[in-house]
Amino acid sequence: MGLLQLLKSQFLCHLLICYVFLVSGLIVNLLQVFTLPLFRIHKQLARRINCRLGYAISSQMVALLEWWSGTDCVLYSDPQSAKLYGKENAIVVLNHNFEIDFLCGWTFCERYGVLGSSKVLAKKELAYVPLIGWMWYFLEIVFCKRRWEEDRTTVVQSLRKLRDYPENFWFLLHCEGTRFTEKKHRVSMQVAESKGLPKLKHHLLPRTKGFCVTVQSLRGTVSAVYDSTLNFRNNETPTLLGVLNGKKYHADLYVRRIPLDSIPDDEAGCAAWLHKLYQEKDQFQEQYYQTGRFPGPTVSLPRRPWTLLNWLFWASLLLYPLGLLVVRVVGAGSWVTILGTVALCIGASVGVRWMIGQTEIEKGSSYGNRLMTRQLEARQQPQPKQNAKQC
Numbered sequence: 001m002g003l004l005q006l007l008k009s010q011f012l013c014h015l016l017i018c019y020v021f022l023v024s025g026l027i028v029n030l031l032q033v034f035t036l037p038l039f040r041i042h043k044q045l046a047r048r049i050n051c052r053l054g055y056a057i058s059s060q061m062v063a064l065l066e067w068w069s070g071t072d073c074v075l076y077s078d079p080q081s082a083k084l085y086g087k088e089n090a091i092v093v094l095n096h097n098f099e100i101d102f103l104c105g106w107t108f109c110e111r112y113g114v115l116g117s118s119k120v121l122a123k124k125e126l127a128y129v130p131l132i133g134w135m136w137y138f139l140e141i142v143f144c145k146r147r148w149e150e151d152r153t154t155v156v157q158s159l160r161k162l163r164d165y166p167e168n169f170w171f172l173l174h175c176e177g178t179r180f181t182e183k184k185h186r187v188s189m190q191v192a193e194s195k196g197l198p199k200l201k202h203h204l205l206p207r208t209k210g211f212c213v214t215v216q217s218l219r220g221t222v223s224a225v226y227d228s229t230l231n232f233r234n235n236e237t238p239t240l241l242g243v244l245n246g247k248k249y250h251a252d253l254y255v256r257r258i259p260l261d262s263i264p265d266d267e268a269g270c271a272a273w274l275h276k277l278y279q280e281k282d283q284f285q286e287q288y289y290q291t292g293r294f295p296g297p298t299v300s301l302p303r304r305p306w307t308l309l310n311w312l313f314w315a316s317l318l319l320y321p322l323g324l325l326v327v328r329v330v331g332a333g334s335w336v337t338i339l340g341t342v343a344l345c346i347g348a349s350v351g352v353r354w355m356i357g358q359t360e361i362e363k364g365s366s367y368g369n370r371l372m373t374r375q376l377e378a379r380q381q382p383q384p385k386q387n388a389k390q391c
């Protein structure tokens with residue numbers, strides 16, 4: 001192990017990185033609170049300011065991936081389509097197999113200049129994650145409880161608000177609704193069988209309702225769907241703790257740009273379209289496992305210095321006062337103060353560890369673990385006629 005690699009694995013380094021992240025995040029969250037009155041006076045300006053403030057937080061995590069762990073992120077895409085990335089609004093459909101897939105997604109957002117404005121249909125639980133969840137409130141992220149009866153109104157309302165968003169944005173949808181586990185895969189393939197759909201090997205059966213309402217609500221605002229398939233070389237199973245420890249991973253992302261006009265608007269057509277898309281994605285993954293490559297050419301997309309510069313800015317602002325504080329506390333020689341400071345450090349690292357835990361698949365939700373017999377039974381009952389336009 002080289003000296004630099006040894007340094008990257010040191011707990012003290014992790015503590016300092018987390019300190020910068022926590023304190024800068026709290027400062028940014030506070031600044032975001034101050035923008036609340038501006039939403040009433042000049043909404044578009046408030047939104048633009050929040051994009052920059054959000055960038056100050058999320059880009060620290062991207063810096064960790066790009067500069068600290070040195071992870072390679074390779075884009076496979078048709079070069080003509082790639083020219084449009086970052087210059088238009090898009091719905092991104094991404095598989096959900098890895099603990100850091102959100103971070104790789106953010107990295108591509110950063111490289112195309114849409115990190116601050118990136119959006120997602122996220123589970124409600126994430127709204128309560130300190131810093132990130134609070135930041136998302138101001139970025140108008142769409143949250144769902146994954147209970148359609150409750151989500152259908154709130155999700156559509158939140159989506160409609162994005163129609164006049166002043167910056168280009170990518171709206172991320174993990175249509176599988178939860179991270180891939182063997183158990184969830186088994187259950188969802190039973191559902192596929194009951195619906196007469198072909199089985200998928202590398203994906204869970206996609207939930208179609210969120211996708212259909214997103215397409216309906218953002219038609220005219222969004223130009224295309226970016227069908228994105230992510231995998232890691234050499235069967236790597238990346239983790240956020242690995243990234244914090246400076247471990248280098250190798251991500252490959254295959255993106256196809258599909259014009260929104262080519263996607264049916266009615267619920268049945270849109271759902272069938274999504275199921276077909278996932279069957280194609282499954283073939284791309286199979287090809288990746290067989291050959292180690294996705295189809296088509298790669299696009300050169302170097303990392304940009306801004307994430308590193310943002311981190312250096314916060315580090316230089318916050319590490320100096322920390323150093324002064326440590327010298328004072330130790331110099332004062334009071335055991336109460338020293339123990340208090342140690343307790344604060346332990347509290348902060350436990351807090352960050354809990355946040356990292358949110359990304360761990362084994363601590364994930366039980367959503368999709370059981371066959372929801374209620375829905376399966378309902379399918380076997382005769383259905384009342386529905387308005388085809390309503391998802």
Ligand SMILES: CC/C=C\C/C=C\C/C=C\C/C=C\C/C=C\C/C=C\CCC(=O)SCCNC(=O)CCNC(=O)[C@H](O)C(C)(C)COP(=O)(O)OP(=O)(O)OC[C@H]1O[C@@H](n2cnc3c(N)ncnc32)[C@H](O)[C@@H]1OP(=O)(O)O
Nearest residue numbers: 102105118122123146147148172175177207209210368372
């Ligand atoms: C150039 C570069 C390109 C790209 C770069 C890549 C990415 C960058 C982009 C943006 C980055 C932005 C942010 C990233 C940062 C962080 C975000 C990270 C993660 C957060 C993500 C999450 O939180 S995922 C979880 C929440 N999201 C979702 O669930 C979305 C998908 N879900 C839906 O759409 C759902 O429909 C719903 C949530 C709207 C409603 O849920 P509900 O459970 O009520 O759903 P359904 O009614 O749909 O479910 C029942 C139907 O599903 C069938 N089914 C399938 N499997 C099962 C099963 N196991 N048990 C029961 N039922 C199952 C069922 O039969 C029903 O079928 P119907 O025919 O009745 O529909």
Ligand SMILES: CCCCCCCCCCCCCCCC(=O)OC[C@@H](O)COP(=O)(O)O
Nearest residue numbers: 021060061064102132178179355356359364365
């Ligand atoms: C730079 C300092 C780094 C400090 C580490 C801070 C860690 C904060 C991480 C919080 C980011 C939360 C995003 C997690 C996204 C995610 O992966 O959610 C899972 C859901 O989709 C599905 O959940 P599930 O049903 O449980 O599979």
